Amino acid sequence: MTDILTLVFRAFSPQTGQKKDPSVGAPSPAPLSSSSTALLVGEHRLSRSVLLLAAVTAASELGVRVAFFAQSQIQSLPVFLSPHFQKITFSYPRTLEQLLHQVASLHESPSPPSLIIVDRLDGFLREPVAGSHAGFHSGPESSAAHLSALLCDTAAFLTGALEQRGSSSAPCRVIASFLSDVDSGQEGRDPSATDPILDVLDRYFQARCTLDQDRSYEAVAAAAQEVWHIYVSGTKDCEEGPALAQEWKLFSFPDEKETLDDPPGGFTD
Amino acid sequence: MRSFLPAVAEQLFRDIQRAYQESTQIPDDLLIALKFVFGSCALQALDLVDQRSVTCLSSPSGRQAFQVIGGSGRLYTCFLSCHYCPCPAFAYTVLRRNQGLLCKHILAVYLCQAMAVTQQESIPDQQMSAVLSGTGAP
Numbered sequence: 001m002t003d004i005l006t007l008v009f010r011a012f013s014p015q016t017g018q019k020k021d022p023s024v025g026a027p028s029p030a031p032l033s034s035s036s037t038a039l040l041v042g043e044h045r046l047s048r049s050v051l052l053l054a055a056v057t058a059a060s061e062l063g064v065r066v067a068f069f070a071q072s073q074i075q076s077l078p079v080f081l082s083p084h085f086q087k088i089t090f091s092y093p094r095t096l097e098q099l100l101h102q103v104a105s106l107h108e109s110p111s112p113p114s115l116i117i118v119d120r121l122d123g124f125l126r127e128p129v130a131g132s133h134a135g136f137h138s139g140p141e142s143s144a145a146h147l148s149a150l151l152c153d154t155a156a157f158l159t160g161a162l163e164q165r166g167s168s169s170a171p172c173r174v175i176a177s178f179l180s181d182v183d184s185g186q187e188g189r190d191p192s193a194t195d196p197i198l199d200v201l202d203r204y205f206q207a208r209c210t211l212d213q214d215r216s217y218e219a220v221a222a223a224a225q226e227v228w229h230i231y232v233s234g235t236k237d238c239e240e241g242p243a244l245a246q247e248w249k250l251f252s253f254p255d256e257k258e259t260l261d262d263p264p265g266g267f268t269d
Numbered sequence: 270m271r272s273f274l275p276a277v278a279e280q281l282f283r284d285i286q287r288a289y290q291e292s293t294q295i296p297d298d299l300l301i302a303l304k305f306v307f308g309s310c311a312l313q314a315l316d317l318v319d320q321r322s323v324t325c326l327s328s329p330s331g332r333q334a335f336q337v338i339g340g341s342g343r344l345y346t347c348f349l350s351c352h353y354c355p356c357p358a359f360a361y362t363v364l365r366r367n368q369g370l371l372c373k374h375i376l377a378v379y380l381c382q383a384m385a386v387t388q389q390e391s392i393p394d395q396q397m398s399a400v401l402s403g404t405g406a407p
Contacts, residue, residue, distance in 0.1 A: 097404065104401035107332040108394045142360040149353030150401060156350035157332055200364055204351060 004058050004115065004173065005038060005050070005209055005232060006246070036159070037152055038232075039201055040177040042211025044120060046228060046252075047177035050211070051117050052077070054175055059087035064114035064169040067091065067106065069099055071123045089113070096124045096143060103150055112158045114169040116151060118176040125197055144197045148204035151176070176205070207234050214249075226252040274370060274379075278306055286383040295384075307376055310358075310369070313340070314376035323381040324388040328397035335387075336400070337374040345374045346400055355403060 040047045052074070055066045066088040073092055077085070093099040099118070106112055118124075124147070125140050155172040162170035180195040202208065214227040228250040274282075285299055295303075303311045317323065322338040335347040339356065347354050352363075352371055359372040371379075381387040392400070399405025 097402070100402040101398065101404060105395075105398040107328070107330045108398060139360065139365075141364045142355065145353050145360075145364055146355065146403060149348050149351050153334075153348040153350045153401075161331065196365070203364075 004054050004062070005175070036155055036171050037174040037205045038176075038207040038209055039121075039205040040175060040209045040211065041180060041198070042177075042228075043213065044177070044179055046211050046250075047179070048074075048119055050209075051119055051175065051177055055088050055115065055117055056084050058115045059084040062114075062169070063087070065089070065111060066115045066117060067113040068117045068119070069093060069102065070119035071099075072120075093124075096127060096147065099124050100147060100150060103147075103154055106154055107157055107161070112161060112172070114158070114162060114167075114172050116155060116172065116174045118151070118174075121147065121176050121178045121201070122180075122197070140197055141200045144200040145203070148201055152204050174205075176201075207232060228252065278370065281306060282379055282383045285380065286385075289384045307370070310371075310373040310376055313373040314380055316340075317373060317377035318380045318384065318386065321381075321386060321388055323378050323386075324390050326390050326392050326397065326400060328392055328394045330394050330397070332394070332397050332401075334397065334401055335378045337377055339374065346403065347375055347378055348401075 040050060048070075051068070055068050058064050058066050060083075064087070068088055068090045070090070070092060071094065074090065091102055093102050103116070103118075106116070121144070125144050151174045155174045158172035159170050162172060178198065178201060180198050208231075210229075210231045210233075212229045212231065214229055230248040230250055231245065232248075233245040281299065281302055285295055285303075288294070288296055288299060300311075300315075303315075307314070317337060317340075320338070324336045324338075325333055326336055327333050333349050335349065337345045337347060337354075339345055345354050345356050352375055353359070354372050354374045356372050356374055358369075359375070362369040363371060378387075396405060
């Protein structure tokens with residue numbers, strides 16, 4: 001999945017091809033690009049824009065089908081992107097059970113997606129767990145593990161199915177967004193505490209993309225804009241070798257924000 | 270099942286597979302190794318293997334999943350490509366406490382696969398979707 005994220009960041013970068021790679025001297029291309037599952041961790045207003053850009057980039061640049069799951073309906077989309085929407089299927093499951101069933105049913109589709117996107121995992125995982133859900137659940141960690149494992153297993157199955165058809169759109173990738181309790185600034189939370197749900201998600205997702213707003217004096221003084229640091233790193237070693245890290249910087253301009261709902265204004269390395 | 274296990278566990282399953290193919294038995298040294306690597310859940314998993322509790326479900330789409338009948342008679346669905354089991358032991362020992370690699374049900378799947386004693390069952394695609402999502406049983 002990180003190959004599509006990298007494609008998104010490079011497409012919106014004024015200086016393409018200047019990747020900042022903290023692991024100097026490591027072989028290229030970065031093994032991160034082979035990660036097929038990525039978790040976007042950070043504020044929703046930015047993560048949803050990145051997810052939409054990833055969906056459109058995958059549909060337009062790679063020509064692959066995308067399944068986009070979100071709990072709340074997307075209110076507005078830029079008109080100039082509409083030609084690519086026919087390859088994107090938007091689904092709006094309201095509950096975790098509905099999301100699980102829709103993801104579990106993807107193998108029935110005659111034209112399966114090559115990219116599965118889930119917006120706001122936390123929204124699905126923090127809802128009160130219905131008693132009927134498999135009947136075994138002991139908490140949100142188990143629900144997070146079930147959903148993550150189902151996404152990974154579905155992607156693995158669809159990758160095999162796409163390869164069997166000789167399709168060039170293999171492998172199937174997964175990208176999901178999550179806002180940690182710790183990052184959402186809930187009162188009474190210890191800032192140094194780790195989020196147990198995020199710990200579980202890290203077991204299953206190969207790469208993590210962290211969106212971190214730069215609130216330093218320099219960033220504030222830079223102009224009327226938001227500055228975000230985007231770190232892409234492996235949560236575990238990929239099959240091809242140890243995970244590497246990439247870092248990007250995003251500048252968000254207020255006037256462009258109105259155009260693209262919450263658009264990134266530009267990416268630099 | 271694609272392995273997320275340490276090399277020692279993977280080698281152990283390979284040794285069990287070879288030994289079982291040759292003699293339809295697991296030698297004592299491998300049983301001791303199994304207990305050493307997986308602790309108390311090794312014995313419980315072997316019990317599940319003896320009872321032929323592991324079934325590989327397949328649907329016409331080609332999708333597969335493992336289903337294990339627990340000691341209480343409950344059905345636990347485990348995935349093909351990564352470790353997950355809806356049992357309380359997996360939630361507590363593996364996910365919450367990080368004290369174990371897997372539960373007895375997933376270990377039973379590995380052992381049944383190594384010993385080629387997994388039961389096979391075909392189900393319709395829609396039923397497979399329900400099984401995977403945890404909303405239905407075959």
